[in-house]
Amino acid sequence: MHDPGMPRTRPPDLERLFRARGTLTAAELGAALGVSQPTVSRLLAAAGPRVVRLGRARATRYAWAREIGRAGQRWPLYRIDPEGRPARLGELRALEGGLFHFEPDRPLPAFLDGEFAHGLFPGLPWFVDDQRPQGFLGRAFARRVAAEIGAPADLQLWQADDVVLALLLHGEDGAGDLVLGEASLERAMQQVLAPREVLRPDERVRAYPQRAEAVLRGEVIGSSAGGEQPKFVALRLRDERPTPVIVKFSERTTNPAGRRWADLLVCEHIAGQSLRAHGLHAAESELLDADGRVFLESVRFDRTPPLGRRGFVSLAALDAAHYGHGSTAWWRLAPQLHRDGWLSATDAHELALRGWFGALIADTDMHLGNVGLVLADARPLALAPSYDMSPMLLRPAGSGEVVEREYAVVPPMPEHLPTWQTAARLAQDFWTRVAGEPRVSAAVRAFATRARDALVEAIARFG
Missing domain, CATH: 1.10.10.10 (Winged helix-like DNA-binding domain superfamily/Winged helix DNA-binding domain)
Structure with missing residues (x-):
């Protein structure tokens, strides 16, 4: 030797x-x-x-340690609390082999659990994953910043390093309360100290159509909201306080597809009403008709009126890191999350209940990205309010054609019967509200009536 x-x-x-x-x-x-x-x-x-x-x-x-672009190899990770105050959580490092390491400044047992106890991750850490650009706005964001960071214009081709560069340069308004890097934190705090335009309620009729047109042209009006439906984020006065909102909008209702998407936004609003009326948590929302479109304005539960933030992690990110189901019914995942300490018994029950409710209102788009938890230092984590629930069975086909479909009751397995019974009565209330709602089309009201009647019959059999 x-x-x-x-x-x-x-x-x-x-x-x-x-x-x-x-x-x-x-x-x-x-x-x-x-x-x-x-x-x-x-x-x-x-x-x-x-x-x-x-x-x-x-x-x-x-x-x-591995360099990413010219951005270095290590970056501070911050949290912005509900009062709008920043705090450093630790440091994220890029390593050779495509690995990342997170070194916390203090114990964060919910972040570093199980195989990740030493802070080593095979890719971007799961608790940062929801910060990545995604959905309709994410694609517009990617087109805008791709050249700047040397990434493909197609968001689907982005790698973890592309996401890190985007967060360092333009990550001030991500979902939840985490911010990566000093530059993005500085911009985030500027937004707290000098917020952008705050709309009065009467200004929305003018401003929302303008913002919808800008979004459709490819401009990014906020970069934090996932999901495929056209949307933008805004600040508006609500109870005399500047309140962050997400605003979805339909096509113009003069064409059949636009009318159907408008119906679905109204149904999403009604789904939230039904859940809240029965003591469950759902994002508060409001409908607005303007310039031939329907707008659904939802209060952001990851933001606060003092322009602070609350944590958020989707079950898609949590599942990918700790379970690997990819796709599973919410009522099947709920007991696993309770068993492993991620959810309290009460929140696990509500998650299962929401899952059955969604199934019984014909929400065919109930992937794990459409439900999340309030990310905090330690477990159990609180279940985030419900969002993005609507009878997506009724959505137009990819061609834009409105295709009529039939409702079918999803029956319960014996072990799920008590939860199904409660959810079925919630869904019955939902369909009753839709059937009597003048803001939806006659075809959807008729569908709701048939669905309610089928559900009543199923409740009589199983309830």
């Missing part, structure tokens, strides 16, 4: 090894390089901050 006092191995050799292997223990490094443990220690020391130490004592592993 070569004299350990004068090793021929240099940091570039370490870098190539880490790029190929990801993380290694000191023993693995010594074996791979053919050097003694004291030599490994000297090599690691000579590499300085390029080597990242993971874990402690016998569990210690090492990784090689």
Whole structure:
């Protein structure tokens, strides 16, 4: 063996090894390089901050820090609290092998749990994943910033490094309360201190159609809201306080597809009313007709009137990190989340109840991205209010044609019967409200009447 006092191995050799292997223990490094443990220690020391130490004592592993673009290799992660005050949570680092490491400034057991206890992630950490641009607004955002960060214009082709660069440069208004990097935090705090235009209620009739047209031209009116339906974010006076809202809008109702999308927005508003009327949590919303469109304005539950923020993580992100279902019924995931301490028994029951409610109001788009939790330091996490619930069975076809479909009651398995019974009565209330709602078309009112009658019959059988 070569004299350990004068090793021929240099940091570039370490870098190539880490790029190929990801993380290694000191023993693995010594074996791979053919050097003694004291030599490994000297090599690691000579590499300085390029080597990242993971874990402690016998569990210690090492990784090689990786540069992303010209943005460096490590960045602070901040939280903005409900009063609009920032606090640093820790530091995110990019590592060779496509890995990321998060080093918290204080204990964050909900963030670093199970296989992620040492802060090592195979890609972007799950609690940051909902910050990535997504949906209708995300695609417009990607087209706007792609050239600046050297990313593809097609959002589906973005890698984790592209997301990090976008968050560092334009991540001041992401979902939830997390902000990556000092520059984005500075812009976020500027928005708190000097908020953009705050609309009075009577100004919306003029402003919302203008913003809808801007969004359809590809301009980004806020970058935080996921989902495929056209939308923008705004600040409007509500109870004399500036209140952050998300505003969805339909096509013009002079064509059949526009009329049907308008119906679905009205139904989404009614779904929230039905849930809240029965003591469940749902985003507060309001309908507005302007310039031939229907606008659904929903109060953002991840924002506060003092222009502060609340945490958020979708079940899609949580599931991808900890369960890997990809797609599953909410009532099946709920007991697992309770068993593992993510949800209280009460919130797990509400999640299952919402799942059955959605199924019974013909919401065929109930993926795990359409439900989330309030991200906090420790578990259990609170269930976020309901959002994006509507009878999507009635949506126009991809061609834009309105295709009439038949409602079918989703029957319960015996173990789910008590929850199904409660949800069925909620869904009956929903269909009754839709059937009597003059703001929806005659065809949807007739569909609602048939659905209600079918549900009443099923309740008589199973209830």
